[in-house]
Amino acid sequence: MAGIWGSKKEPARSIVLSGGYEDDVDYGEEIIYTGQGGQDPRTKRQVKDQELTKGNMGLALSWTHGLPVRVIRGADHRSPHSPTAGYRYSGLFKVVKAWRKKGRAGFLMWHFKMLKDEAADDYSVDLGFYDINESPGGGTGAVPRRTYTITRVVRDNALTRRVKAIHNFTCQVCGVRLVGIAGAYAEGAHIRPLGRPHHGWDELQNLLCLCPNHHVLFDLSAFTIAPDYSLIGLPGKLRTHPAHPIGQDYLAYNREQYLNAHHVSVS
Numbered sequence: 001m002a003g004i005w006g007s008k009k010e011p012a013r014s015i016v017l018s019g020g021y022e023d024d025v026d027y028g029e030e031i032i033y034t035g036q037g038g039q040d041p042r043t044k045r046q047v048k049d050q051e052l053t054k055g056n057m058g059l060a061l062s063w064t065h066g067l068p069v070r071v072i073r074g075a076d077h078r079s080p081h082s083p084t085a086g087y088r089y090s091g092l093f094k095v096v097k098a099w100r101k102k103g104r105a106g107f108l109m110w111h112f113k114m115l116k117d118e119a120a121d122d123y124s125v126d127l128g129f130y131d132i133n134e135s136p137g138g139g140t141g142a143v144p145r146r147t148y149t150i151t152r153v154v155r156d157n158a159l160t161r162r163v164k165a166i167h168n169f170t171c172q173v174c175g176v177r178l179v180g181i182a183g184a185y186a187e188g189a190h191i192r193p194l195g196r197p198h199h200g201w202d203e204l205q206n207l208l209c210l211c212p213n214h215h216v217l218f219d220l221s222a223f224t225i226a227p228d229y230s231l232i233g234l235p236g237k238l239r240t241h242p243a244h245p246i247g248q249d250y251l252a253y254n255r256e257q258y259l260n261a262h263h264v265s266v267s
């Protein structure tokens with residue numbers, strides 16, 4: 001079994017902890033996972049630095065976009081958290097930090113700190129795209145509402161990936177594009193919130209591509225958007241894209257919430 005299941009273009013879907021690296025540390029709820037690569041295929045000895053490619057990039061993407069990773073533990077006599085034989089699925093973990101430092105053999109190794117993600121376990125139905133055993137399906141609109149009762153949890157799905165790709169991860173409010181080691185970062189923000197009591201739909205017309213600051217401000221009713229896309233509560237105008245239609249009814253719902261919150265009478 002390969003250590004990291006995924007590719008350099010997609011977030012990692014799963015990792016296997018099997019004692020392959022001396023630098024791996026397993027505290028149960030917390031794992032320091034060593035990246036892949038740089039080993040001689042025959043001797044298994046480290047012969048060069050690990051690069052931010054393949055599965056390492058996959059884990060860096062999971063980190064960047066806040067996506068959980070399935071952890072499978074293989075037999076490892078050194079770890080009390082591992083089975084004595086075979087493989088055991090250990091649930092979803094979140095990558096919270098990625099860094100590279102010199103390992104015992106003198107080469108730069110990637111390390112990923114991962115924490116058990118109980119919330120993701122509870123809401124794993126939301127992870128259709130990442131579910132190995134189930135069909136990914138269309139990934140649009142069919143996500144049960146209860147998966148969104150956690151507010152502002154940054155969670156990718158097919159739609160948020162699409163809106164971010166259309167805008168090239170550029171905030172539709174301020175035009176800022178944030179870039180980290182695993183590429184650009186932006187958030188998909190719903191105009192009419194999902195779940196009770198708002199019942200917005202998870203569809204492209206109800207999404208914006210925002211930077212984290214403007215996502216928070218939007219959720220906190222610090223600004224809203226007029227029918228002609230000029231901003232209310234902030235200077236400027238929403239950046240639009242022909243491939244991204246925005247639902248006027250969703251904007252109207254958001255404006256009403258904004259006006260109610262700010263005690264502005266609507267005539």
Ligand SMILES: [Zn+2]
Pocket residue numbers: 171172173174175176210211212213214
């Ligand atoms: Zn912004």
